[in-house]
Amino acid sequence: MHRPRSIRLLPQHEIDSCASCTARGYSVCNAIEDKDLGRLAAVAISREVAKGETFIQEGDTASDFFNVTSGTVKLYKLLPDGRQQVTGFASAGHFLGLAVSQTYAFSAEAIETTQLCRFSRPKLRELVHDFPALEQRLLETACNELVAAQEQMLLLGRKTARERVASFLVSRAEAQLPCAIPSDRIPLPMTRSEIADYLGLTIETVSRTMSRFKAENRIAIPSNAEVVLLDRPWLESMATGLL
Amino acid sequence: MHRPRSIRLLPQHEIDSCASCTARGYSVCNAIEDKDLGRLAAVAISREVAKGETFIQEGDTASDFFNVTSGTVKLYKLLPDGRQQVTGFASAGHFLGLAVSQTYAFSAEAIETTQLCRFSRPKLRELVHDFPALEQRLLETACNELVAAQEQMLLLGRKTARERVASFLVSRAEAQLPCAIPSDRIPLPMTRSEIADYLGLTIETVSRTMSRFKAENRIAIPSNAEVVLLDRPWLESMATGLL
DNA sequence: CGCACACTTGAACCCCCTCAACCCAAGTGG
DNA sequence: CCACTTGGGTTGAGGGGGTTCAAGTGTGCG
Numbered sequence: 001m002h003r004p005r006s007i008r009l010l011p012q013h014e015i016d017s018c019a020s021c022t023a024r025g026y027s028v029c030n031a032i033e034d035k036d037l038g039r040l041a042a043v044a045i046s047r048e049v050a051k052g053e054t055f056i057q058e059g060d061t062a063s064d065f066f067n068v069t070s071g072t073v074k075l076y077k078l079l080p081d082g083r084q085q086v087t088g089f090a091s092a093g094h095f096l097g098l099a100v101s102q103t104y105a106f107s108a109e110a111i112e113t114t115q116l117c118r119f120s121r122p123k124l125r126e127l128v129h130d131f132p133a134l135e136q137r138l139l140e141t142a143c144n145e146l147v148a149a150q151e152q153m154l155l156l157g158r159k160t161a162r163e164r165v166a167s168f169l170v171s172r173a174e175a176q177l178p179c180a181i182p183s184d185r186i187p188l189p190m191t192r193s194e195i196a197d198y199l200g201l202t203i204e205t206v207s208r209t210m211s212r213f214k215a216e217n218r219i220a221i222p223s224n225a226e227v228v229l230l231d232r233p234w235l236e237s238m239a240t241g242l243l
Numbered sequence: 244m245h246r247p248r249s250i251r252l253l254p255q256h257e258i259d260s261c262a263s264c265t266a267r268g269y270s271v272c273n274a275i276e277d278k279d280l281g282r283l284a285a286v287a288i289s290r291e292v293a294k295g296e297t298f299i300q301e302g303d304t305a306s307d308f309f310n311v312t313s314g315t316v317k318l319y320k321l322l323p324d325g326r327q328q329v330t331g332f333a334s335a336g337h338f339l340g341l342a343v344s345q346t347y348a349f350s351a352e353a354i355e356t357t358q359l360c361r362f363s364r365p366k367l368r369e370l371v372h373d374f375p376a377l378e379q380r381l382l383e384t385a386c387n388e389l390v391a392a393q394e395q396m397l398l399l400g401r402k403t404a405r406e407r408v409a410s411f412l413v414s415r416a417e418a419q420l421p422c423a424i425p426s427d428r429i430p431l432p433m434t435r436s437e438i439a440d441y442l443g444l445t446i447e448t449v450s451r452t453m454s455r456f457k458a459e460n461r462i463a464i465p466s467n468a469e470v471v472l473l474d475r476p477w478l479e480s481m482a483t484g485l486l
Numbered sequence: 487c488g489c490a491c492a493c494t495t496g497a498a499c500c501c502c503c504t505c506a507a508c509c510c511a512a513g514t515g516g
Numbered sequence: 517c518c519a520c521t522t523g524g525g526t527t528g529a530g531g532g533g534g535t536t537c538a539a540g541t542g543t544g545c546g
Contacts (some may be wrong), residue, residue, distance in 0.1 A: 077397045079484040085397040100383045106391045131295040135378055138344045142385035147348045149392035154320045156399035157443030161502065192525065200400030202503060207526055224511095224525065241322040404534065435493060445535055448495055467493065467543090 019039050021117075023069040026093040048108040056096065056108035064118050065097035071114025072189045075106050076197065085200035088148070089190060091175075098142050112189050127218040138243035156200045159241065164199040165209040166238035169219065173229055185222075192224075204214040205219070260284050264360075266312040269336040274380035282373070286366040299339065299351035307342035307361050314357025315432045318349050319440065329441035331391070332433060337454045341385050353367075355432050357420075399443045402484065407442040409481035410450040412462065416472055427472040428465075 018041040026178055032040050045153040049055050073090045099105055130133045172186050196206045213219045237243050261284040267273055275283050276456045292298050311333050319329045342348055398410055415429050439449045456462045463471040480486050
């Protein structure tokens with residue numbers, strides 16, 4: 001006996017996943033108008049990845065692009081002996097996989113339960129072809145990432161440990177703008193080790209530096225996963241190397 | 244008395260600057276077909292900048308984009324106290340100024356006599372609008388720069404001084420592919436100080452490390468502006484952290 | 487020639503890393 | 517309920533890679 005087609009249960013992404021996506025407002029997808037969202041939803045495949053799962057492996061053939069819709073992802077590169085450099089953290093709205101090359105140039109791992117939207121390269125290429133505004137948004141995204149990368153190079157090449165940690169805290173505070181009321185209480189979903197690998201330091205130095213900021217009453221640490229900025233102006237001065 | 248119009252001397256860029264441009268082959272301009280080169284030449288303004296001249300200043304309003312047609316420029320960021328991080332060196336074919344923001348996020352200085360092509364932002368926007376292939380090339384360029392930036396973050400955050408210098412030498416050797424026969428004799432138009440600011444080291448460390456490579460017979464240094472790679476495989480292993 | 491500038495080399499120091507112990511909260515299972 | 521484990525974080529002591537400071541060596545150019 002057949003179930004009538006009209007009430008067949010479709011996977012959620014085939015119904016309205018893009019129209020109801022909470023990340024659409026600040027992701028590249030906002031380049032596509034409401035009336036065309038069906039086209040987008042048709043090629044986007046939603047997927048949940050668990051904390052700790054690596055869903056992009058440096059060197060693998062780059063078959064897909066991803067858009068983070070919730071959760072947080074760390075992007076990183078490895079040296080053969082295991083040294084790790086985190087190149088960035090991506091949260092809701094971030095687009096991953098920008099690359100011309102046939103293989104991924106970095107790895108990506110969810111650091112908490114994360115929702116992703118997956119696009120196959122050929123499908124996205126079609127989409128870009130049909131919606132030039134999308135290509136423009138991708139270019140914008142790439143430019144912004146480039147600017148952030150240059151800022152991070154300055155940090156890694158020329159800043160002291162204290163300046164690095166201060167820069168990190170301030171940038172985290174700025175990063176959580178789009179969603180809520182800008183607050184000085186900022187969540188840190190990543191571990192100290194991941195912060196260290198992002199800042200080119202060791203766990204111990206990150207820990208010591210944060211402890212010292214706390215002793216100096218610049219920050220409070222209500223839990224390991226949260227920091228409160230008590231003296232934002234001072235932290236900003238420290239971050240820019242003025243102290 | 245009027246000079247007849249037919250033999251009026253036009254600035255060179257109004258005649259055939261783009262068609263005769265030696266850098267066109269490997270720059271974003273190759274996205275534009277020969278028949279449309281007139282459009283390109285009409286908005287491109289050629290300009291020579293002297294060694295030491297800064298033609299892009301971080302923080303200034305971003306009015307123009309540039310294409311390097313010959314020579315070399317260094318791209319860098321500064322901290323208020325003068326600490327400098329060189330984010331890259333751009334030679335013939337490189338496109339500069341990719342950014343969405345209203346202001347430049349970095350400075351650019353010619354490190355030798357350099358020829359540039361200047362495009363005003365509105366003019367380039369027109370061009371991009373009329374030639375979608377150009378936007379695609381710009382996106383490609385941005386992606387490639389992003390990959391390079393991530394590689395540099397790995398270097399700055401996690402590599403030792405020896406690994407950094409070896410990485411630099413190897414990447415310099417790879418960078419000079421498009422023009423000539425790939426050689427192990429590579430030119431270094433930049434000073435030790437600029438290399439140091441690129442690698443997140445001091446002049447002294449760069450100098451010592453190169454001297455040691457020389458003493459170990461991995462390289463030769465015929466002049467301050469040239470290096471010969473004597474043991475490329477070893478340098479590549481060192482660069483990737485295998486030694 | 488002699489000055490300027492870039493580079494090299496040496497010696498002492500220091501910031502951050504390494505190594506190691508310890509703390510603490512959240513399981514887990516008897 | 518408590519002993520034990522496990523994973524992340526903190527703190528301390530000591531060491532080392534790279535910096536700082538300083539002097540010396542080319543080398544091009546007026």
